[in-house]
Amino acid sequence: MSQGQGDSGEKSHEPTHKRLEDARRRGDVAKSDEVTVAAVYLGLLVGAAAGGAALMSGGGAALAALLGTADQLTGVVLGPGGRGALAGIFGTILAAVAPLFLLPALGALAALVGQQAVVIAGEKLQPKLSRLSPLASMRNKFGPTGLMEFAKRLVKMSAVSALVVVLLSAEMDRVIGAVAGTPAGVAALMLSLVQKLLVGVALLSVAIAALDLAWVRFDHRRKLKMTLQELRDESKESEGDPMLKAKRRRRATEIATNRMLADVPRADVVVVNPTHYAVALAWSRKRGSAPKCVAKGTDEIAARIRTIAGESGVPIHRDPRTARSLHATVDIGQEVPPDLYRAVAAAIRFAEDMRRKMRERNGGLP
Structure with a gap:
């Protein structure tokens, strides 16, 4: 296999903007679930801090009441109408802590929006047999x-387990002492432990999310890398038919030529070959300035320059050598x-x- 063929089959080129956008339309985006998880934990922390003691004490009081009357509730819950009583108990607890779940939900939504991962792609919803393939699953x-x-997942599980062990080891005396405490004290201790654990897990999740987001974005671009042939095909597709490209180039050349010819009437002189070259020069007569080329061309364009110059009263000076030199060395505007x-x-x-003689023939009129 030749070197060129090897290069064209290797996906070593970074994905283009079009390839990234096509993947996005298919629902293939660089989305890290860990970022969403971290946002949920941070939302819980912010909600707990913003809600103040009211939310914590409300949930703690409800939980304390539940623990304090556990022996009495057994008969109620297990007796007739116990399902409704149990629902009422848990409803009271949920009502006290429900505001804590608003910020986590908003945090999850913000994480998705921030990653530009909110995409509705019909292709993702279509059933595909390839998704049931054991080989694809193994890959x-x-x-x-x-x-x-x-x-x-292994790192997360190990880190969270270590965090729980460290936290319980540090609080073991309080946990053992809570056995002889009041229900309110037990509830307060549980809330304190949960809060400390939540802080640790949130910080851990943020660190994991940062690493995971970097990996997800790297892996996403790696999967979308292109071969040289894919780059060529996309370039052809983007630029369109070669005939249309040639037509656009001709149109652009025609527009540029028309703009150039529009400046011929303001030229001071047109230097010609006399048939093959024509260069129109304009001089502002400012101190330190030199004449500038406002139009130039050969053959057909040269003929059009001469025609416009004749119609506009611009003198035409025949100097073949100078005309060729000007055409070869001076660009438009130089x-x-x-x-x-x-x-x-x-x-x-x-x-x-020529202009002076023309004025004399016209009796001094310009």
């Missing part, structure tokens, strides 16, 4: 993405080079003499 589980997911000053000055003098 997903034991490929780079699957191994990364396994490592991530001043003539110093080595052509003498020849251009002669052309300007010729034009002024």
